[in-house]
Amino acid sequence: MPMLAWLLVVWALGTSFAHAQSGEADLPLDGEDGRPLVLGEFRPEATLKVRQTNLTQAKFPVVDDHTHFRYRLKHSPEQLDDFVAVMDRNNIALCVSLDGKLGDDFDAHAKYLWTKYPDRFLIYANIDWQGEGDPDKPETWACQRPEFGRRMALELAEVKKKGASGLKLFKQFGLGYKDADGSLLKIDDPRWDPIWSACGELGLPVIIHTADPVAFFQPIDKTNERWEELSRHPDWSFYGEEFPSREELLAARNRVIERNPETTFIGAHMANNSEDLAVVSQWLEKYPNLYVEPASRISELGRQPYTSRDFIMKYQDRILFGTDGPWPEERLRYYWRFLETRDEYFPYSEKVPPPQGLWYIYGIGLPDDVLKKIYHENAARVIPGVEAKLKKYIAKQAAKE
CATH class of the missing domain: 1.10.168 (Phosducin; domain 2)
Structure with a gap:
């Protein structure tokens, strides 16, 4: 058991x-x-009486570089229409869907997002490690065949022609996908080097989710601060000898970043180390091709507001914006409140209980010039296709005024 x-x-x-x-x-x-x-x-109810700033939209146009429209909306046209209305109300100019896949799957996702809303979405591709292999027999997977990395590089060149803006690596790469001998695929395996190199040559940024929160790698006991969450999601725990350590996974990712200085990497979820921003700072200093974004991590950033604000002010040119959505409108507005206000002790999610920890967060009140960088300017510089579509959005907004 x-x-x-x-x-x-x-x-x-x-x-x-x-x-x-x-x-x-x-x-x-x-x-x-x-x-x-x-x-x-x-279900504790806070008794504090403090300022509440109920923002209904972001102060400046937003590019959400971390969303999952295939997996969350299941290609429902009605849900897409509904969320574009949410985007309009909240000043979200663009969303980057990280669920593009390759080949016919990419075409289907592009048709879903771009038929009606060609100027509101960008799409990242994904590597197909399994191919037509048997899910239970990793030795039959596509990634086991010779020249897999080179073939994926060619696939990426093709999907860029179709409009892809980058590549997304999911956390199963290191924690789920298997090698021929049944062991977990290693992130820094030289077999994948042609993929990273191709992304650099093609100008496709790589957003990579490596490992998970610290608590998921710790013993599930009375000292684990996310025990309540893990009790609801036991499959989220990676504690045990069957998994590599969190430190091993992050070190392997960093070796890939270091070996490929011409490729832009985006560390999803604050490089999955939002609990220790001093270490993330060291990574940003060491790897000039690394960027980070806060998707699903304002829960961590907001409980260390002084440290978070200092970090963001220092690395304001290296941080993109992301949410991990599409989320309900109430949760999106907590992002605006966290970044734009100095409000104290407010929720980070609309869910009861909250999904990531039994605590509240604090706003960090960023100045306008930094907000603009986080919300859209950095994305326009890093992600292909953002600048042109962002200009169209801003022009339309100006025409309405």
Whole structure:
């Protein structure tokens, strides 16, 4: 039995036994009238009375460089229309969908996004490691065949002709995809070097999700600050000998970045080290071809507002904007509030309980010139296709005024 499942069973049995012994076995564990409270039902309501700035849109046009329109909207035309309306209300000029894939799949995704809204979306391609191989037999996967890296480089050249703006690597690259011997694919395996080199030659940035939050690699015990989240998602834990350490994964990614100085890399989710921005700072100093973005990490950045603000002010030219959406409108507005205000102690998500940690966040109140860089100027410099479409959006907005 997995460690987390065993801990949950032990906790549940112990709680139930104590409850039965007290003669209250039929009463709910709801914390009412002195009864015990199940952790999953804990819903603290803040009593602080502090300023609340209810922003309804971003102050400047936004390029969201981290979205998942294939996986979240399932190619629903109605949901796409609805979200473009959300984009309009929130001053989101462009979204970059990271779910393009290759070949016919890319064509289908491009048709979905570009038929009705050609000027509002960009698309990144993805590597197909498996191909037509058997999912349960990694030795049959496409990546095991000779010259796989070179063939993928040719595929990337073709998909760029179709309008692709970059390449996205998912966290399964290092934590899920298997090699022929059943071990996990290594991020810095020389077999993949032609892919990184091709991206540099083609001018396609590589956004890479490597590893995951620190808590997901720690023992699931009473000291793990995201125990409640992991109790709901035990499959998100990478603690154990069957996985490489978080440090190994990040070091392998960094070796790839260092070996390919002509290729632009974007470290998704603040290079997946938002808990330690001092280390991210070291990486940015060492690798001039590395950028970062905060998708799904204002939960971490917002609980260290002084450190986050200092970091963003210092590296304002190396940070793009991302959300990991499309999200509900309420969650998007927490991003504007985090970046634009000095509000204290507010949610980072509309969900109850919040999805990433039982805490609130604080705004960092960035100045306008830095906001513009984060929201769109850096993306226009780094991501092919952004500048032209952004100019069209700004011109249309100006025509409405």
